[in-house]
Amino acid sequence: MILSWRTGGLLLGLVFLAAVALVKPIGVSTQFVILDGIVWNSVEKSAVVKSEKNKSGYASPNAYLNKSGGAYAKNVAQPANYGLLFVLAMIGGAGLSAILRGGVSRPERTMPAIWRANYGDSPWKRYAIAFASGFVVLYGARLASGCTSGHMMSGMMQTAVSGFIFAAGAFAAGIPVALLMFPKDAR
Amino acid sequence: MTTIILAIVIGAAFGFVLDRVGATNPGYIISMLRLGNLHLMKTILLAIGVSSILMFAGLLTGLISPAHLSVKTAYVGVFIGGALLGIGFAAAGYCPGTSLSAAATGRKDALVFSIGGLFGAGAYMLTYSHVKAIGLLDSVLGGKATLGKIAGTKYPALFDFSGEWVGIAMGIVFIAIAFALPASLRNAAQTGKNTGKQPGDAPTAAIHG
Structure with a gap:
């Protein structure tokens, strides 16, 4: 729990x-x-x-x-x-x-339930998107010089202007993508 | 030697807590970004609020050295990079720290994400000179700036206030938002269902604070 x-x-x-x-x-x-x-x-x-x-x-x-x-x-x-x-x-x-x-339960080890609800059971489809996402996330994190930990949490806790800029970019892109990609909730 | 022990203790505590708040479960991250289950959003806002208030209180009382702060530079690439991260964060439900942590909990998609991440970081290494040349890394808004002036640091301030008190005020606001946010911004019938899965696995399991 x-x-x-x-x-x-x-x-x-x-x-x-x-x-x-x-x-x-x-x-x-x-x-x-x-x-x-x-x-x-x-x-x-x-x-x-x-x-x-x-x-x-x-x-x-x-x-x-x-x-x-x-x-x-x-x-x-x-x-x-x-x-x-x-x-x-x-x-x-x-x-x-x-x-x-x-x-972690066996089905969860390949993909989360919400992925399964929207895209079915194929692990390869999940892995392909996971690989591409990892690529884009780390490219973006290095371009920004930090990620969710360094910019969003550590940055905003210090009131760093860069932390707020980063969080704005991450949520401005992340929320629409999540809304578009996952119309169905996990069942 | 002390630094090595601290790296191990703080790092292990961070990974342990990331797992216990549900951040290693991509279902919670995706559910947060599609506004269906704001558990992690509330958790993160509270965490930033608590750490910020205590850190600035520590700076005011001299218990924490301002030399330990590390403020990153603001530039256009921070926003673009944040947006790129946001896309993959939403599509996969992982960020750099949580993917490595989730891989350690046995999630294979997290391992694949982390390997993709090594290639993405490598691609940045190869393109860095071009990115720099087109000006994406040029400072904006004062560069390594904070909202207010923090004593004992050289960071420029965006506003002419005490940085410590601005930080404490911001922390209070973050905690207030954490409490004020509802559990979900979507239709309750979609998110409150009992999924019958084992607790902690189901990203939509109702969270009771």
């Missing part, structure tokens, strides 16, 4: 507070780039190299990894840092929670 919005909202708020009180605001989507960089660097050694010129001490031929003094390049070269460990721990925490509540 999921938590009521009151208990859940309070706990989620305390986690965001703990993060900013003890370290820094929560963010997730950067780690998709770091993981891409790690994969690239493992097949091509020139992806990230040591550099005297960059502030971080690392450089990359890729302009994105090389930006801000090679900050991402450094995280690729030294992945045992806060950002990546945070995301790995998040994955572990969610997995632990799921085990303790008895896991």
Whole structure:
């Protein structure tokens, strides 16, 4: 059983507070780039190299990894840092929670009930849309320099103007798409 | 070393709570965006409100260091990127954090979404120079700006008020909206049905606060 919005909202708020009180605001989507960089660097050694010129001490031929003094390049070269460990721990925490509540039912593991009500049982149709959505979501999150965690929650809690702009864009697009794509409720 | 322990503890708590509020269930996210079940909307608004009020209270009392804040730059690409994220968020019911968390709960569509995400992030790496060249990343509204001036930070303020008190006021407004929002903005007959599925699985299960 999921938590009521009151208990859940309070706990989620305390986690965001703990993060900013003890370290820094929560963010997730950067780690998709770091993981891409790690994969690239493992097949091509020139992806990230040591550099005297960059502030971080690392450089990359890729302009994105090389930006801000090679900050991402450094995280690729030294992945045992806060950002990546945070995301790995998040994955572990969610997995632990799921085990303790008895896991997710078999039909739900392929698609949520509301998808089934609108598009039927085919897992491949669901996976195709999930893959395309993941692509668009992470492209968008990197274009925005943050996602639901970093911009919407961490951003708005700090009264960041960018957080409000991001939330406006996300809901302005997300609500019409959801209304159009899911006319039927889950049965 | 301390940072590593904090990463593990805070990260695990975040993933655990994301799962417990239903955010790892794409049904709840889709239902929120189609305005059928606002459980997650109320949860998120309350969470932002609570964290904001306590954070700004912590800044005012000196319990939280302003150096821990990290405000991102505002630019046109933030809106476009937010809109792109919104499209996939609605179509799949996942965002970057919840897809990874949901994959860990055994959801295979979440794993597929996350792999798509790795390709999307890779595509951004490859196109970054062009995106920057056309000016989508140029600062607007003061760049790394906050609503009011927050003491101890260099962030410019959009309005000439105390940033701490603006933050506390905003937090109160967010909590008020969380309480004021109904459970659903759609016809109750469509959303209140007992689906007979196991609790927590059914995105339309009635949520009683």
